[in-house]
Every structure is written in C-alpha cells, then in structure tokens.
Amino acid sequence: MVLFKPIFPSLLIAFMLALLIACLCFPPKSCLAAPMSPEPGRTMREVRRADASGDQMAAPDNSRYHRPSGKGARPVPRLKFRVAIDIGHSRTTPGALSARNRPEYEFNRKMALTLLRELSRTARIEAFIVNPEGEDITLHQRSGLANSAHPDLFISIHHDSVKPDYLGEWTHRGVAAQLCDKFWGFSIFISQRNAGKKASRSFAQRLGAEMLKAGFIPSTAHLDMAEVEGHQPVDAHSGLYRYDGLIVLKDSHSPAVLIECGTIKNRAEEKFLRNPAYRRRMARAIRSAVEHFAVGYSRN
Numbered sequence: 508m509v510l511f512k513p514i515f516p517s518l519l520i521a522f523m524l525a526l527l528i529a530c531l532c533f534p535p536k537s538c539l540a541a542p543m544s545p546e547p548g549r550t551m552r553e554v555r556r557a558d559a560s561g562d563q564m565a566a567p568d569n570s571r572y573h574r575p576s577g578k579g580a581r582p583v584p585r586l587k588f589r590v591a592i593d594i595g596h597s598r599t600t601p602g603a604l605s606a607r608n609r610p611e612y613e614f615n616r617k618m619a620l621t622l623l624r625e626l627s628r629t630a631r632i633e634a635f636i637v638n639p640e641g642e643d644i645t646l647h648q649r650s651g652l653a654n655s656a657h658p659d660l661f662i663s664i665h666h667d668s669v670k671p672d673y674l675g676e677w678t679h680r681g682v683a684a685q686l687c688d689k690f691w692g693f694s695i696f697i698s699q700r701n702a703g704k705k706a707s708r709s710f711a712q713r714l715g716a717e718m719l720k721a722g723f724i725p726s727t728a729h730l731d732m733a734e735v736e737g738h739q740p741v742d743a744h745s746g747l748y749r750y751d752g753l754i755v756l757k758d759s760h761s762p763a764v765l766i767e768c769g770t771i772k773n774r775a776e777e778k779f780l781r782n783p784a785y786r787r788r789m790a791r792a793i794r795s796a797v798e799h800f801a802v803g804y805s806r807n
C-alpha cells in the first residue's frame with residue numbers, strides 16, 4: 508500500500524495521455540460527420556447563420572442535387588419541390604400605381620412574402636424569393652437568377668392595372684389619382700415559348716381552379732386584349748391567358764406562370780389586397796395548387 512500510492516497517479520496520467528493521443532489520431536466517425544441539416548445543401552451552421560441574419564428568402568443552394576457532407580458521400584437528387592417566387596418589378600421601377608397612388612411593387616412584395624411563408628409550411632416544398640432586395644435588374648437577369656437555382660416551378664407575382672381607356676380621375680388625400688372600379692379580380696398568364704409549356708398550363712389550370720374554389724374572381728379586363736400578339740384567353744372562366752412574349756415566362760427553364768393577384772386600380776379591391784388575412788387566403792389557394800402540382804411532377 509505504501510508503494511502503490513505514488514504509482515497510481517502516474518498510471519492514471521499516462522492512461523489519459525494515451526487516450527487523448529488516440530482520439531486526436533483516430534477520431535470516431537460521429538465526430539467527422541456534419542450535424543443533420545433541415546435544408547438540403549446547407550449545413551446546420553449555414554441554416555443558423557441565415558436564420559440569424561433574416562436571410563431565409565435566399566435560394567437554399569444552386570443545385571438539383573443534395574450533396575451530403577462526409578467522406579465518400581455521393582450527391583443524391585434533392586427531395587424537396589423547389590419554387591422560385593418572383594416579386595414583380597423593383598423598388599425604383601415599381602410598376603403600376605394603385606387607385607390610392609401606392610406602388611405595385613409594395614403589393615407584390617407583401618404577397619410574395621406571404622406566399623413564401625405559406626409554402627414553407629409544407630414539408631416537401633422549399634421556396635425562395637428571386638430578387639429579395641428589389642434591386643433594379645433586367646428581366647433577363649431576373650430569369651437568370653431564378654434559373655441558376657434550378658427551381659421546379661417559377662411564380663411571378665404582380666398586381667393589375669387596366670388599359671388607359673378605362674381609367675378615370677379622382678383625388679385621394681388631396682392628390683390626383685387614377686382609378687377603375689369597373690374591373691375586379693385576378694388573371695393568370697402562361698407562355699407557349701416556355702420550355703415546360705405543357706406543365707405550365709397544367710399548373711396554371713390548377714391555380715385558376717384553386718383561386719375560384721377559395722372565392723376569388725377572375726378579371727374580365729384582358730378579354731378584349733386579344734389584338735396584342737400572343738395575348739389570348741386560354742380559359743377565361745378561370746382567368747387563364749396566353750402571353751407568349753413575357754420574358755420571365757419564356758426565359759424560365761422550369762414551368763412558369765405570372766399571376767396578377769388583383770386589380771389595384773379598383774378602389775374596393777385595393778383595400779382587400781392590403782389586408783393581411785385576404786393575402787393569406789390567396790397564398791393558401793396558391794399553395795394548394797403547388798402541392799397538387801408537385802405530387803405529379805417529375806424532374807427532368
């Protein structure tokens with residue numbers, strides 16, 4: 508017992524040192540693997556950083572494939588259906604003015620963010636905003652940005668005006684403004700020059716049906732615009748039109764639609780479109796169409 512006491516601490520220290528060296532030289536596999544990420548192509552650290560900076564709107568990655576971390580792990584086709592949400596126009600070129608002189612971009616942005624939140628509720632769908640800062644980029648750049656993230660579906664969000672012939676004058680809060688209370692409602696556009704034109708049409712029809720089911724009314728303002736090249740009714744009862752020359756639709760590598768969510772020149776509809784509950788109801792209708800479309804969609 509007298510001899511054992513001084514030897515025991517030395518043995519313990521030697522054992523600890525040996526264990527430390529073994530760990531440094533041959534780490535267990537669990538130490539090498541990255542923590543499980545809730546988003547394809549992103550590590551937990553990237554997800555946490557994005558969440559902290561409020562950057563949930565950016566595209567999750569630029570690949571059709573999920574590349575798991577870990578030595579020897581092979582890329583696998585991503586599992587989630589990816590939706591690009593395009594906020595029509597930009598901060599400096601904001602599109603039409605509402606009956607109360609509010610810029611269309613403001614309506615588009617709020618609706619796009621509401622849709623982003625709604626789509627994020629569905630586990631197998633991931634969505635991103637194409638130009639989240641509203642920078643003044645060209646339409647071709649807008650399409651390029653979306654295509655670089657390889658979405659499965661492209662949805663451009665807009666709000667409608669009417670032809671100049673239908674506009675009237677009034678004064679809102681002492682400022683002159685233009686209005687048109689004659690037309691009300693949504694319209695959906697597709698392009699026959701889109702690479703996935705059949706799928707675009709299929710989604711657009713579903714979208715029109717879901718909008719009707721949710722109680723929204725298609726606008727008739729575009730019915731007399733067939734003289735514009737490629738701008739023709741496909742199914743006016745569900746608000747669906749062809750507009751082949753729309754750049755963001757024809758340049759999109761994925762199926763694509765543009766939705767005019769409502770007519771902001773209509774004074775009553777403008778008020779509805781500014782109501783968050785109304786926007787959520789519309790976003791749920793769009794989400795429902797996306798969910799149905801995603802089930803039958805196979806990626807090329």
Ligand SMILES: [Zn+2]
Nearest residue numbers: 595602665666
């Ligand atoms: Zn617009």
